Amino acid sequence: MSPFRPKDQPTSADEDPRLRTFLRRHRPVAPPAAADLEERLMEAIATEPSPPVLRCLPQRWLWVVPTAIAAGVTLLWGSDRLWSPPPLPETEIANLETFLEGSWTGSLNPDTESAIVVSADAFLEEIP
Template sequence: MNEQSSDRDRLVAFLQQHRPEPPPPAGNLEARIMASTANSLPTPTTKPKPYLWLLPPALAAGLLLVWGSYKTLAPPPQTATELAQIEAFMENTWDNVLEDAPEGEWLFPNEAIAE
């Protein structure tokens, strides 16, 4: 650790001894900078946002997707025979529910049949 500090001290001493002199300041530098900024007008930069061009295609794709899924996922209209079959099934099921079942048969129907 002592060697590192002595090397560091030697480096610091070398850099302090051989550092360059800064150039003299220009007397009118500040005045020139202020004059150049006062004379130049700010140019308005109306750069379009890079992501705004994605909005119309994304909107069109979304609407097309909604329309297409509505057309493909909508059930087809049912025919008169299908409606009649559904109605008969519902009536039959409802009639079976309303029938009086013997005690215990409605709870365990398979056991009542086995007895």
């Protein structure tokens, strides 16, 4: 909120002649310029150590970033294929199903324990 101003008073310094007159009368005097100021300034600049130059990355190294990204993507894609097992042949799948059926039968009916042993032995004989 602005302070209360009567309507007859101006709102800015440009519109107030009394303020402008006061500022003109009490204007500070600028100091005289030194005759050798420019020489002293140039000498100070010459003796000042230069800032370190930031070296840019050579352009021959710019190929490293996209190559590293491509290599990373290739490794991720290849590792997925590396760790997945190859598909089983149909004969091995059939033998495995037979073994699982015999195992389940033996776990549900304890009297058929001999069937489990026979199917497990048959399954193990086929493994090289």
